[in-house]
Amino acid sequence: MKKLLKHISPLAPDDSGACSVLYELGGIVVICDAGGCAGNVCGFDEPRWFMKKSALFSAGLRDMDAILGRDDRLVSKLAKTTEQISGRFTAIVGTPVPAVIATDYKALKKMAEKKTGIPCITVETTGTHLYDRGEEAAYLALFKEFAKEKKQVKRGKVGIIGATPLNTGLAKANKIIEKYENAVCFGMDSGLDEIINVSECEKIIVISNSGIKAAEYLKEKFGIEYEFDFPCIPENVLESAKILDGKRVLIIHQQIAANALRDKINGCDVDCATWFDLDKNIAMENDIQIKNEDDLADIADNYDVIIGDIAFKKIIPIFKGEYIDFPHFAASGRMYGQ
């Protein structure tokens, strides 16, 4: 049955993705929920929660707030918090509750900006999609709201979009930026100023599909070229993959990470698969989007080797080939190197 998960836990949802992008930018972020979604984000999907402080809150909605659509109460709570906590902007992240009651985010944004006097961005996540959709919407909203001015280009400066723990398993940017001379990861070890000054970048590197739309937007607005890379494949995965020879290999990850690993493997017939968005423009002929557990079970036997998060192995208990663990935080919640 489609959408029935019998072997794995749900993958990181869109609201977690949105929060992951916004986490370090110095805003006051409100998850528009009753409490459980914020608990999932802070208690599971955001490994930085106990390392780096962030003004990330739950709206604490109750049934009558939802039934009566009491947006004014949410805005009042938000305004009160801006008086207590310093924040350069506010952000409202959606969950299933506002999705059910069809919350008008445009109105919320206007109300919040009027009441607080600082910019507000809204991310219309619903909790039903996967994290990359939430990240995509958050990046786009951020650049549209804050990257307004064309700045002088700084020679050699590289901007990286997609650097979140959910994509990389990393909570710090050092491993991602080490191969570049002057690089900034938007939203990881950098703040809102880097978003505002994005047009200083000579080039954008997109390390996850969640950054593609933002990169296209920046290309159109500021003429910044972008390319794809995933500079943080774990060493042990690379070593195991490089020695494969003449094998039929399936790599399961977010598409850009999977593509990057494919590029490092020689002499094999390699396909990539992803549970997340698959961009046809960067896909090869046999690449696959996995929509449910059965999809993976159906194709596994076509391969000698599968490289993917160990969590997915449970779906294919009778797979006789080699399975190489390539952790993906958005699947198993494991960090880089774990």
Add this chain to the structure above:
Amino acid sequence: MSEAFYITVGELAAQGADNIPEELVSSKHLIYSSPATLDFNSPGAKGFGVKRAGLAIPGSVMLLVAPACCGRNTALLNELGYSERFFYLLLDDTDIVTGRHLTKIPKAVKELCGELDYTPSAVMICITCVDALLGTDMERVCRKCEEAAGVPTVPAYMYALTREKRLPPMAAVRKSVYSLLKPQKRISNECNILGHFAPLFDDCELYDILKSAGIKKVRELSRCKTFEEYEELSRANFNIIINSEARYAAQDMEKKLGIPSIELARLYRLDKIQNQYRLLGRAIGAETDDTKYYGETLKVIEDFKTKHGSLTFAIGECVNADSFELALAMTEYGHRVSEIYGTAGERNFVFIKKLAEVSPETRIFSNLSPTMLNYERKTKIDAVIGVDALYYHSDIKGIEFNDEIQPFGYRGVKLLFERLDRALEERL
């Protein structure tokens, strides 16, 4: 940027239960995800939330019917051995608006039961805020599931939206897990302890006291290894409620199974524990003798004071105690409590009023207040109790005192001081 909000116990007691400041009322502000909030707000992530509690029936499995975001953190429970018992029917945008997923649930339950290599004793259907808003009649859906799969199916409501209502999620799930019990002949010398999803410490004196009162068998849901053992819970002559969240389940058991109940509170003041046991004896028509336990515990408390002197504590709410009652106990034992991180309400205002008489300057902070992001220690603290208190004061010695196995009665008090002693010993 304002400082973390606090009010002193004296000020709060003077204002009264009807005038609790907005910063201490969770519905009046955004919610900060402190460690205590995560316990509270993240069912399934820590301890026993609705998801894990719903699997208290031996041999049961759970189908979580929800958007992906509601089940995400269940991965944490895999480490505790639950991975083979959780399944998910994910909802999409159309489902959450139209409720069309309801027709898929019986099919999913049937498929699930068909693929397991055993027949589960029950399928718990866990639903979330979406179905709360849709007004889903889950009892009806469960009946359809039973028809389709031939397995008892029970709803578990993880309705975070209704947390402060008459039947909050953790009370509702307690009712759910006892709902499969069938009436049978009750045995006069058997009883149940209701309240938690893990048992009391094996050496808790409550077992001995009940035994000395003629009770031959004391059952707890968490000690039931098989469904047959679970079914024996309905033989009890009476239930002892040790957590008020089990009150509704007990009322339901009285209605359906004819089992009456007695409620005991978890307390840390010796004289109150003694009094409570006296009342328990009276209620079950037996004399209880707790002199030995009282004496032993008093000695532990006094030895601790002699060894460490009078200490100043910070007490959190992520702890196996009511923070205000525990603060009152520590104060009565000759210590000071400078800060409490807790949720003040009608339920514990009686302790706040008493605490105001002996320690009016104690500061009360709310773990849920956004201002806690700015929290900085401003008072003298020698030791801390509680996961949240340890989070705020990671440089100070202390204990979490938040085990799954439950402390209770004199044993609980002894355990508290024994652990504090061990934690502080390093400093001597």
